Amino acid sequence: METILAIQPMFSTFPLRKLPFVALKHVIKIMEIDEIVKIAITSKYMESIVKVCYIQIRRTMAVFNREHSYIGLDFPAVTLFCCSKAFNHPSAPKLTKDDLKPWLSETATTLENTRQLFTRIYKLFQCGPYRLMINSPTENIKEILEIPEFRNFTVLFLVGGHFKKEQLDEVLEFEREDQDLHIIRGVIPEDYYHPNLFKFTDVHYCDARWIRLENLLSIKNTFMITLGMNNLTIPDINTFLHHWMNSEYELFKFISIDIEKGPSTPLDVLFRGITVLKGYRFGTWRRLISVNSPDTRSRQIMSIVWTDSRIDMSTWSIHERPKQLDRNDDSLMHFDEPYTPEFIVLQLLKQRRVLYSKLKIVKEDSLEKQELIKKIDETNNQLQFKGVEYKNGWPVLRGVDASSRMLA
Known part of the structure; x- marks a missing residue:
C-alpha cells in the first residue's frame, strides 16, 4: 500500500487568476463550455476575461415552460436551467439554478430569472441569432413577446395542447417579415382566421385544418410554408397552382402540404389545365410548371415532387442554380444547373x-x-430536337441532371 501511495503523482491546485492575461485566455478557450460558465460565475473579473475570449455559440434557444424554463446553447452545447433540478433532457452538459445562483434572484419569478440569465449569457458569449420556444398552456405568450430582450428572435416555436384564439392572435399580431413561426404541436380551432397567418418569413403549422383555399390565395412573398394535417383537396391545390402561374408577384420559395395518404396522387386532377414537363433533377423525377408572365416574376419555374403523404413545391429563377441539402449530411449542399432548358x-x-x-x-x-x-x-420538331419524349402522355425531358455537392 505504501508503495502505491509513493508512486502516485502529487496534485495541487493553481489559481487561474495568477496566470498572465494571454495564458488565462488560452486556458479558458480550451475548457468545456459548462466549465467556462462556472468560471465566469466566480467573479466579475473572470466574467470579463471570458467576454474578451470572444467564444462563439452557433445556436441559442430560450425555452419557456414555467419552472422548467431554460437557456439552451448549441455548438458548443450546454443547458442552463432556471430550476434546481435538471429534468430529462438531451445529453448536453447541464447547469441548474444552484450552479447559477450568483446570477439569479431568489425572489424573482422564473420568467424574470430566465430573462436575466439570457441577457447575461448573451453578453458573455458571441451568440448571434436566437430562437424562442414557448409551451403555450403554461405561459403568457404576450408577456414573453413584450420583453425587449426576446423580441428579436429568428424563430418562435409554439408547443401547446388546444390553442385559444386569443393566444394565436397575440402571436400573429406580433408578426415581422424577418421572423419565423413554427407551431409544432397542438390543436388550432378549425374556425380560426387571422390576416397575418402567412406574414412570417417561414411558417409551419402542424395543425392546418383551419387553412382554406382562400388563405392559400392570399400568400405573398413568403419564403417557406409547411402545412401539416389539413382539409385541402387536390382540386384546391390545382387552383393554387393556377393562381401561382397567373400571379404578377412572387408567392413563396418553398411550400410543403400534407395530403391524405392513398395509393397514388391523381395527377390528372392535380395538373388539370396546366402545361407540365417531367424532368430529372437531384436524382429524382419531378413535375415542372412555369409562370405565364415571366417578365414580372423573379422565379419563373416551379418544381413539384410528392410522396404518398405530402406534396413539396419549390420555385426558382431560371438564372440561378437550384440547390438541395444532402439527405444524409446537412453540411453538404447539392447544386444543379439552372432550369433554363x-x-x-x-x-x-x-x-x-x-x-x-x-x-x-x-x-x-x-x-x-x-x-x-x-x-x-x-x-414538335423543336421539342424533339431538345430531347423531349412522351411517356404515358406526359412530356419528359431527359439528360439535364448535373448536380454537384458542396459544403453548405
Whole structure:
C-alpha cells in the first residue's frame, strides 16, 4: 500500500487568476463550455476575461415552460436551467439554478430569472441569432413577446395542447417579415382566421385544418410554408397552382402540404389545365410548371415532387442554380444547373397547346388551318430536337441532371 501511495503523482491546485492575461485566455478557450460558465460565475473579473475570449455559440434557444424554463446553447452545447433540478433532457452538459445562483434572484419569478440569465449569457458569449420556444398552456405568450430582450428572435416555436384564439392572435399580431413561426404541436380551432397567418418569413403549422383555399390565395412573398394535417383537396391545390402561374408577384420559395395518404396522387386532377414537363433533377423525377408572365416574376419555374403523404413545391429563377441539402449530411449542399432548358421547353409546350386550341375552331381546308399545322409541326420538331419524349402522355425531358455537392 505504501508503495502505491509513493508512486502516485502529487496534485495541487493553481489559481487561474495568477496566470498572465494571454495564458488565462488560452486556458479558458480550451475548457468545456459548462466549465467556462462556472468560471465566469466566480467573479466579475473572470466574467470579463471570458467576454474578451470572444467564444462563439452557433445556436441559442430560450425555452419557456414555467419552472422548467431554460437557456439552451448549441455548438458548443450546454443547458442552463432556471430550476434546481435538471429534468430529462438531451445529453448536453447541464447547469441548474444552484450552479447559477450568483446570477439569479431568489425572489424573482422564473420568467424574470430566465430573462436575466439570457441577457447575461448573451453578453458573455458571441451568440448571434436566437430562437424562442414557448409551451403555450403554461405561459403568457404576450408577456414573453413584450420583453425587449426576446423580441428579436429568428424563430418562435409554439408547443401547446388546444390553442385559444386569443393566444394565436397575440402571436400573429406580433408578426415581422424577418421572423419565423413554427407551431409544432397542438390543436388550432378549425374556425380560426387571422390576416397575418402567412406574414412570417417561414411558417409551419402542424395543425392546418383551419387553412382554406382562400388563405392559400392570399400568400405573398413568403419564403417557406409547411402545412401539416389539413382539409385541402387536390382540386384546391390545382387552383393554387393556377393562381401561382397567373400571379404578377412572387408567392413563396418553398411550400410543403400534407395530403391524405392513398395509393397514388391523381395527377390528372392535380395538373388539370396546366402545361407540365417531367424532368430529372437531384436524382429524382419531378413535375415542372412555369409562370405565364415571366417578365414580372423573379422565379419563373416551379418544381413539384410528392410522396404518398405530402406534396413539396419549390420555385426558382431560371438564372440561378437550384440547390438541395444532402439527405444524409446537412453540411453538404447539392447544386444543379439552372432550369433554363426546362423553361424553354415549357414555353414551347404552351405554344403548342395554344396552337392546338386554335386548330380545333378553324374551318376545314382553310389556309389558317394549314398555317397552324405547319407551326405545330415546327414546334414538335423543336421539342424533339431538345430531347423531349412522351411517356404515358406526359412530356419528359431527359439528360439535364448535373448536380454537384458542396459544403453548405
